[in-house]
Amino acid sequence: MDSLNCLLILCVLACSASFSYAEMQPKVGVCYGDLGNDLPSRQKSVELIQTLNAKRIKIYKATPGTLKAIQGTDLQISIMLPNDLIPNISTSQTLADIWVKTNVVPFYPKSKIRYLLVGNEILSNQPNSTWFQLVPAMRKIRNSVKKFGLSKVKVGTPLAMDCLESSYPPSSGAFRADVRETVIKPMLQFLDRTKSFFFVDVYTYFAWVSDPINIRLDYALLQPTNFTYTDPVSGEMYTNLLDQMLDALVFAMKRLGYPNIRLFLAETGWPNGGDPEQLGANIYNAATYNRNVIKKFSATPPIGTPTRPFAVIPAMIFALFNENQKWGPGTERHFGQLYPNGSHVYPIDFSGKTTNYPTLPKPSSNGKLWCVVAKGGSANKTALAAAVSYACIQGNRTCDAIQPGGKCYKPDSFIRHASYAFSSYWTQMRTSGATCSFNGLATLTSKDPSYGSCKLPSVNL
Numbered sequence: 001m002d003s004l005n006c007l008l009i010l011c012v013l014a015c016s017a018s019f020s021y022a023e024m025q026p027k028v029g030v031c032y033g034d035l036g037n038d039l040p041s042r043q044k045s046v047e048l049i050q051t052l053n054a055k056r057i058k059i060y061k062a063t064p065g066t067l068k069a070i071q072g073t074d075l076q077i078s079i080m081l082p083n084d085l086i087p088n089i090s091t092s093q094t095l096a097d098i099w100v101k102t103n104v105v106p107f108y109p110k111s112k113i114r115y116l117l118v119g120n121e122i123l124s125n126q127p128n129s130t131w132f133q134l135v136p137a138m139r140k141i142r143n144s145v146k147k148f149g150l151s152k153v154k155v156g157t158p159l160a161m162d163c164l165e166s167s168y169p170p171s172s173g174a175f176r177a178d179v180r181e182t183v184i185k186p187m188l189q190f191l192d193r194t195k196s197f198f199f200v201d202v203y204t205y206f207a208w209v210s211d212p213i214n215i216r217l218d219y220a221l222l223q224p225t226n227f228t229y230t231d232p233v234s235g236e237m238y239t240n241l242l243d244q245m246l247d248a249l250v251f252a253m254k255r256l257g258y259p260n261i262r263l264f265l266a267e268t269g270w271p272n273g274g275d276p277e278q279l280g281a282n283i284y285n286a287a288t289y290n291r292n293v294i295k296k297f298s299a300t301p302p303i304g305t306p307t308r309p310f311a312v313i314p315a316m317i318f319a320l321f322n323e324n325q326k327w328g329p330g331t332e333r334h335f336g337q338l339y340p341n342g343s344h345v346y347p348i349d350f351s352g353k354t355t356n357y358p359t360l361p362k363p364s365s366n367g368k369l370w371c372v373v374a375k376g377g378s379a380n381k382t383a384l385a386a387a388v389s390y391a392c393i394q395g396n397r398t399c400d401a402i403q404p405g406g407k408c409y410k411p412d413s414f415i416r417h418a419s420y421a422f423s424s425y426w427t428q429m430r431t432s433g434a435t436c437s438f439n440g441l442a443t444l445t446s447k448d449p450s451y452g453s454c455k456l457p458s459v460n461l
Contacts, residue, residue, distance in 0.1 A: 387438040
C-alpha cells in the first residue's frame with residue numbers, strides 16, 4: 001500500500017473518531033419533570049436549563065409545548081414513552097408509527113432528539129405482563145425510528161438498580177432470576193445490535209440511607225477521601241459508591257455475554273430536603289453530590305469507572321425543580337436544582353468548569369438513628385425478655401430509666417421498655433462492635449420513638 005493511500009485511510013479514521021467523540025463528549029444534563037402546580041412556563045424552564053449550562057434534557061412525556069420550547073437550542077433530548085402505552089405498542093407497529101410520527105418527527109432534526117426511552121423503571125413494578133411486553137415495544141419503536149429516517153435516535157429503557165439480585169461486591173453483579181432470561185437477555189441483545197445504551201437510574205442516596213452505619217456518607221457523596229474498597233474477586237479498587245454500583249451492572253451484563261454495551265446514567269441525584277426522619281436529605285449533601293457527579297462525568301479526558309476506565313458515560317441529574325405534586329415521602333419533592341420561582345437551591349454549573357463554589361453551611365447532623373423492637377419482634381415474649389435482660393446488664397446504667405420510678409418507666413409498656421433497652425445498649429456499645437440485631441428482634445429506625453418526657457438514646461449521624 002503506497003503512502004498516499006495510507007494517509008487517506010488515516011484521515012478517514014481520524015475524522016470518524018472525531019465525529020464519534022463529538023457525539024459522545026462528556027456532557028451532563030438535567031431531568032425536567034413537571035409535577036408541580038407552581039412551576040414556570042415551559043419556555044422559561046428551558047431558559048433556566050440553559051443558564052445552568054446543562055447539555056442534555058430528559059422529558060417524561062412528549063408534550064408539544066415542551067419540544068417547541070427546546071427547539072433551536074443545543075440541548076440533546078431524551079423523550080420517555082409512558083408505561084401505560086407499552087402493552088398496546090408492543091403488539092402494534094401501527095401504533096408505534098403513530099406515536100413516533102406524532103411526537104418525534106415534527107420536531108426532528110430541528111430539535112436534537114437523540115434518545116427514545118420506552119417506559120420508566122418497568123421492572124421495579126410488581127410482577128405483571130408489561131415486563132414481557134417491554135422489549136417487543138422497544139423493537140416496534142426502533143422500527144418506526146428507522147422507517148422515518150431518524151438516524152441519530154437511539155432506543156432504550158431506563159431500569160433501576162433493583163434489576164439486579166446481587167451487586168456487592170461489584171464482581172458478583174447479576175440480574176434478577178425472574179427476568180434474566182425472559183426480559184434482560186433479549187433487551188441486551190437489542191441494545192447490542194442497535195448500538196444503544198443500557199440506561200440506568202442510580203441513586204447512592206438510597207443505598208446509603210438503607211445502611212448508614214456501614215456505608216460511609218462521604219463515600220456515597222463521591223467526596224475524595226483516603227477510604228477505598230477493593231473488590232476481592234476482580235481486584236478493582238473503588239473510591240466511591242457510584243462507581244461500585246455502575247460496575248455491578250457491567251459485571252451483570254458481562255455474565256450474560258454482553259460485556260461492551262455502553263452505560264447511560266439516566267437519573268442520579270440527592271435530595272435537598274425531606275421529612276424530619278429522612279436521613280441526610282439536606283442542601284449541603286445535595287450540592288456536594290451533584291457537583292461531584294458533574295465534575296466526574298464532564299471531565300476530559302473521560303474518567304469512566306474502574307472496569308471501564310476512560311469510558312464516556314452520559315449522565316442526567318434529577319431534577320430541575322422541586323416538584324410539589326410528587327407523591328411519596330418528602331424527599332420525592334426535594335430533588336431540584338431550582339425552586340419553582342427559578343432561584344437556585346444552591347449554586348451549580350453543569351458545564352463542570354466551575355470549581356470554586358461559595359461555602360455552604362454544613363448541617364450539624366444528618367439525622368439520628370434509634371435501635372427499637374422490630375416489627376414482629378414482640379411475638380416471642382420469652383426471647384424478647386432475654387434480649388432485654390442481656391442489654392440491661394451491659395454498659396453503664398443502660399436500663400436505669402426504665403426501672404420503677406425512672407423517667408421512662410411509665411407508661412409501663414414492655415415493648416417501649418425493650419426499645420429503650422435496645423437503643424441504650426446500642427448507643428453505648430456500638431463503638432465496641434455491638435449491632436442493633438438481638439437475633440432479629442431489633443431494627444434501626446430514623447423515626448424518633450421517644451414518648452412523653454422520655455427521650456430514647458440515639459446515634460447522631
